[in-house]
Amino acid sequence: MAIHIMDAGAELFQNNPMSVICSIVCDHEQQCAGHCVLGKKGNPVHFSSIENYISDTYLDRMKLQIPEEKKKPVAVIGAGPAGLTVAIILAQHGYKVTIFEQQDKIGGITRYGIPEFRLPKSILDRLEKQILAMGIRIRPHTAIGTVLTIDDLFRDGYASVFVGTGVWKARNLGIPGECLANVHFGIDYLENPAAYDLGEKVAIIGMGNAAMDVARTALRNGALQVTLYARGTHVAANSHEMAYAELDGAQFVFGKAIERITETGPVFKTSVIDENNKVVGYEEGEDQVEADSTIIAISQGPRNRLIRTTVGLEGSDKGLLIVDENEMTTREGVFAAGDVVHGSKTVVHAVEQAKKAAVAMIAYMEKES
Incomplete structure (x- = not known):
């Protein structure tokens, strides 16, 4: 039975909310195409091109079911691939999500570190429209660890905090x-x-x-x-x-x-x-x-302002946040994933860890309830 492109797009999005981006910028020869058995003797299947066509078609037409009754509020620090992934997953589970982003636009490294000729910024603008339609709130030009701190977020009622600030400090x-x-x-x-x-x-x-x-x-x-x-x-x-x-x-x-x-x-x-x-x-x-x-x-490393301004939040000798098997940092209720934990890697690696963090955050907040 033929699968409708919208069904295929929905499946890709549920598996990877950054699918439309990963299909363009990720290292396909080391990932999907590189592991295709047909590539052993000939040309591998061009998964990325197929994925991009489906995801791009789905992006403007998707209608996600978001619960009307909202659960606890959650703070996401950083609107890069990891932060956006966590925000989308938590919103789909009914949590009230606010993203705090130091720049004026979402995207993180995909907007401010990848050139326009490789990744058109219009894709991120289209993704932002869908994110806002999910009820996710965005506070631009708000860097946590300066005027506001993680302690302030907990003071104001956020049940958990996700850190996806990436690595922006040049080495x-x-x-x-x-x-x-x-x-x-x-x-x-x-x-x-x-x-x-x-x-x-x-x-x-x-x-x-x-x-x-x-x-x-x-x-x-x-x-x-x-x-x-x-x-x-x-x-x-x-x-x-x-x-x-x-x-x-x-x-x-x-x-x-x-x-x-x-x-x-x-x-x-x-x-x-x-x-x-x-x-x-x-x-x-x-x-x-x-x-x-x-x-x-x-290469780049992380800025350390969150570690400097948050009691109990520890980093490695490289300044990367230390997390346990559930992506929780050394400060209870604060989770992290992506480059700020593992150093500079691909978008798909950030998404993979962010999905794990989102599941752990839900389990943590349900346990606290």
Whole structure:
């Protein structure tokens, strides 16, 4: 019997409320397509394209059954993939959900860390309409841990709190020159590329997916020569993101270890690489590269304001929130999932953990009742 596209869309949404986003931005070659048995001898099924067509068609037409009688109020800190997933699941179970978001729009990393050419922001705007239709309230420009704290949320009657604040603090290299006017961090640049004047020649330190996004964005915003540098031979980005960056005109240089950055560009040492592609030392001398701007795009970590302002909330040595097997933090009633717990991963990983957290939150609040 044929399945109607709306039925298929409903099933995808119930399994993954971020399906329309994951079908575009996730690493399909490492996930669905990469595990397809047909790919062993030929071409795998293009699950992501099928999923995107169904989810996109369903997004504007879905009518979710939301209980009219509301249960306890719940606070969700952060409107990224993890926070939105928890909010949607709890709303569907009748909880009164308020999302506190420090930016003006929902989406988190999917809006402010992924370029428009990879993920159109109109998709997030359409998703927001459905979220509001579910009765979920959104407080923009409200960063918990500054004027308001988690303790304030509990004071005002929220039965539990979910933290999905992601990782927005750029990691520095700890080298001379990072404070110069021509040096920027990748996560900051992606948030608002129009605010930057990078010049014609741009050097990027790092070769992860974020670095590829930085390179492609710079080339679309006036840069004529963009080069990415790596200390060894390993590329952290997936192959198709690297291929797209190369097609856009980005260049790649391996075996260059950054030493410092000057007004004229980065200074490298040349790595000595053995037969196992491991860096075993460095050649004598330095290599000054001319660049109008240098962008550091190695990784991100979490901001620690929630830990600083919440009694009993503990983090790891990297600042990531510590959770138990039910995604509850060291502060009772406070749950967390996504990048703020596991570090920077894919959207689908955040959704997977957020679903687990939502189930645990429901069990916790029903037990408290």
